[in-house]
Amino acid sequence: MMRLALGLAAAAMLAGAAQAASLDDELIALEKQSWVAWQTHDQAFFARFLSEDHVEMQGNGPAGKAGVVAGVGGACTVKSYQVDHFKVTRFGPDTALVTYRAAQDTTCGSAKVPSPVWATSLFVKRDGRWQNALYVHSPAQ
Numbered sequence: 001m002m003r004l005a006l007g008l009a010a011a012a013m014l015a016g017a018a019q020a021a022s023l024d025d026e027l028i029a030l031e032k033q034s035w036v037a038w039q040t041h042d043q044a045f046f047a048r049f050l051s052e053d054h055v056e057m058q059g060n061g062p063a064g065k066a067g068v069v070a071g072v073g074g075a076c077t078v079k080s081y082q083v084d085h086f087k088v089t090r091f092g093p094d095t096a097l098v099t100y101r102a103a104q105d106t107t108c109g110s111a112k113v114p115s116p117v118w119a120t121s122l123f124v125k126r127d128g129r130w131q132n133a134l135y136v137h138s139p140a141q
Helices: 002-039 043-049 065-072
Strands: 050-058 061-064 076-092 095-108 117-126 129-139
Touching: 002 043, 002 076, 002 095, 002 117, 002 129, 043 050, 043 065, 050 065, 061 065
Parallel strands: 050 129
Antiparallel strands: 050 061, 076 095, 095 117, 117 129
16 A cells, blocks of 8 residues: 555655646747847737736836737847757646846947846746747846
């Protein structure tokens, strides 16, 4: 009986680890898709990807969803980018933080976008799907 209980506990732990890895992969994939959408000016992606109460910290202060979606279609040219060093931190079943390093060759108007940076994306699960509620980045040392 003890072996059966231990076996069931081990199976539950393995299933939980697989589920956690699956969620990590899902959130990292969403974040990578956002970079493709940024490069291709895909405003429709960001309209789905961002939560209604999304906040993005920018140099001139916080921007909401409407401003971010409009900015994606704006005057920025993303020649190339690279994202790596992903880490997912879960705060509960419906809240997770994705941190990573991003480097990009991007110009908005005549200004170069800082690169590389450490990026932070906060995801919340609402209406059965993961949505980005916060994005901020800081220059990497």
